Amino acid sequence: MSVLCYNKGCGQRFDPDKNSDDACTYHPGVPVFHDALKGWSCCKRRTTDFSDFLSIAGCTKGPHNQEKPSEPVKPEVKSSVDKNVNDGKPKFNECITQAPKPLESIQRPSPDEPFSSLQQKISPSLEQALEKLTLTEENAQEIKEEDSDEIKIGTSCKNGGCSKTFSGPASDEETCLYHAGVPIFHEGMKYWSCCKRKTSDFNTFLSQEGCTQGKHQWKKKDTGKKVVPCRFDWHQTGSQVIISIYAKNSVPELSSVEGNSTVLKIHIIFEGEKEFEQQISLWGVIDASRSLVNMMATKIEVVLKKAEPMSWARLDLPPVAPPKEKEKDVDSEDEFSTPKENKTLEYLPPQQVPQIPRAQPTVEGFQS
Missing domain, CATH: 4.10.1130.20 (btk motif of tyrosine-protein kinase itk)
Structure with missing residues (x-):
């Protein structure tokens, strides 16, 4: 007499008298459905087709199981609201929540405050990159050729x-x-x-x-450090502003980031001979003492601590436009004041105004 095996992934019929310890190949885990992928928690194979999921072979061997698994017991839903028998209306616990008090805005400090250097944190990846960064013989020969006054054919x-x-x-x-x-x-x-x-x-x-x-x-203009632009962007969280500067293999000993509450000065030496400088008038106010610089092999992250938890509309503060000069109103001049000379019009005295001849009327019997 054959019975049905209830092991997951098996579903075969077997003879209980011939049930060995490795007769069944099944999945001891549970089905996992996530992001359109289907699989078993006990093995790593995943598929998007449900038929392929059902045909995944088991990953564990053992005896067949003829005991049908019990259905999961549904938890009883108990109402937390007691009804009053007299009026039949539910009673609720009254809870009053008050809104937090608004924070007082910080007055913007002066940009002339003294600057302080931000703390540097050097990543292990940058330390390894700086150790491997040595001048090869080919680069040394190229520098010697560039230093010579002779320009070779094909340069x-x-x-x-x-x-x-x-x-x-x-x-x-x-x-x-x-x-x-x-x-x-x-x-x-x-x-x-x-x-x-x-x-x-x-x-x-x-x-x-x-x-x-x-x-x-034909030759490079600078033999020493070259000031070059670097691509950088920024993003923010509730309490921080992070500026990412994409400069590889920066030199921590020669680089520095200084700032006060509203101004940031960035000076980065990277790849041996390249230099990046940037001064930013910040949109908001920061706490320079709690800000830091993370120096990595591929980029530098300047983590600025916000002085107040507010969203910044942009990174830098736009320059203030100079006030426009007020145009003088001509109608506001005094009636008795001397009018200004108008260079676009030319006035002629009455004697020089050309007279337009008028046609003389003719009367019948008289000459005009």
């Missing part, structure tokens, strides 16, 4: 967007078409900050013709 132009190479003294007479800005890669689009012709294809971006005319630059 490429250092201006952005120019693909010309040096072929002789005649190359110095050519007009260089280059991009004076910096390349920007944002949300899949690639463009130059100077002309902003956006494209999603990298080869098309490289082949964009320059928007500025000038002379070829």
